Amino acid sequence: MGSITFVEHDGTEHTVEIEPGKSLMQTAKDNGVPGIDGDCGGECACGTCHVIIAGDWIKATGVASDGELQLLDMTPERADTSRLACQISTTEAMNGMVVRLPEFQM
Numbered sequence: 001m002g003s004i005t006f007v008e009h010d011g012t013e014h015t016v017e018i019e020p021g022k023s024l025m026q027t028a029k030d031n032g033v034p035g036i037d038g039d040c041g042g043e044c045a046c047g048t049c050h051v052i053i054a055g056d057w058i059k060a061t062g063v064a065s066d067g068e069l070q071l072l073d074m075t076p077e078r079a080d081t082s083r084l085a086c087q088i089s090t091t092e093a094m095n096g097m098v099v100r101l102p103e104f105q106m
């Protein structure tokens with residue numbers, strides 16, 4: 001069992017257990033991590049689950065689809081390592097991963 005740490009815009013950290021196979025968005029919501037809305041329920045249709053993956057951990061999250069990239073293009077706080085959390089399936093290989101939350105979801 002491993003853990004992932006979400007860091008809010010103000011620096012507040014939330015370390016949560018990985019449940020392999022659950023999306024990063026659902027993992028955050030199920031653990032009460034604020035700052036991820038997930039309005040479309042994980043259908044890659046709203047863009048309100050934007051997160052910024054810290055450093056090299058981006059490699060562990062896989063490749064974003066064209067649809068995800070289009071939504072990210074509309075995200076004001078987009079960074080080089082931005083992803084939509086609903087499109088990331090968590091694995092134990094993500095133990096120790098740090099995920100930063102933007103100040104606002106669009």
Ligand code: FES
Nearest residue numbers: 038040042047086
């Ligand atoms: S929850 Fe809507 S795009 Fe991720």
